[in-house]
Amino acid sequence: MGQGEKGSSNKKEGKEWRDESPAPEDGHKCRVCRFPLLVALLQLLLGVAVTAVAFLMLAISPSLLARETPHWAGIILCLVSILGFILYCITYRPDERSSMGFIVKLLYFVLCTIGLVISVLVMAFAGHHYSQTSSFSCEQGGEACVCKLDQDDPIARTFAYEGVSDCEVITGTLTLYFLLQIVLNLAQALVCAVGVYVMWKQRYQVFFTGLQIGSPSSRRWQKV
Template identity: 80%
Template structure:
């Protein structure tokens, strides 16, 4: 009787742990909420950038970061595809692996781009908030320091009122900073979820049972 109990106990220890239930935490593995937030923020950044471009067509691409919003919309689409892909343990599906890798890479790129937009928007916000502008025909000519005869001038074409540059455009830059800050945080969360699911499950490095056992226990 004692030998039988010992054999059964040894068998239970040698058995590898059962695979986790694929539907137990599906939202954690496939960040639906993160993808929805990315889509909402991406659309908001893009719409705001085109509103900024409507003030003056002479604004540069770094001043109207619609490209950052479009990229984040693409990231969210990959997130939705990742949510729809059937989950299989240990990533036996190549489609699942490719989607996870692509989503992680795009989230990282989205994070870098959002930080870049924050830097550009912060610089232009500080610049436009100190502008002194005057209207010349259909253009608004602005200077940071009017007392300096060789100071750089900034010309905004197609502007009917310089208040749109010193007031509205400055406000848009401030909103872009806030939106892209949230966007950067969401992208960081998405990348962290993918990293945690892929790499934070590790083996303890201790064999349970006899030395001849080849089964290892996950922590």
């Protein structure tokens, strides 16, 4: 076989194993299922729900503290979801050729991590206040409801809730809202954890090394 024929054969083989490389994903295939659209939608819905429940809690009594009405956690998750929608609109490239795409993905990863931490923190606060309000013994005192953990203890800490006309709202409705906050923030934490995991997996697990493994006849590419 001549030199020219060998060169032609090598070029043909090289073209063949380049053709075996992974084809780009079809951007029009199942666009609704693409990351991070679903995660961003869930974050938006849960963020709105957490914020709405927090303002309903605040309407019970203006004496409730900010840690008892975590509207701030819901607002933060709404902002994270907006960034997720922006990330979805940017053409996704695993090799991060676009600096804008890299910055948005990094920011979304960091904010999802912060959202996860905040949701766990809200669950801790809500769980503590749920157990506390479940044990309250309350008495009506004018326009306020005065509650104690132990009515027989003269030095027990007293909780006064202004603007409450019926103490049943504190021991019943407010307790239910704390339980609802635990459930919503648990779901919110799980969604943020999924967002963090998918971002990490796309960045560090799914990419092509560009190295051919085995003999030229196998024409396989290593995926790690």
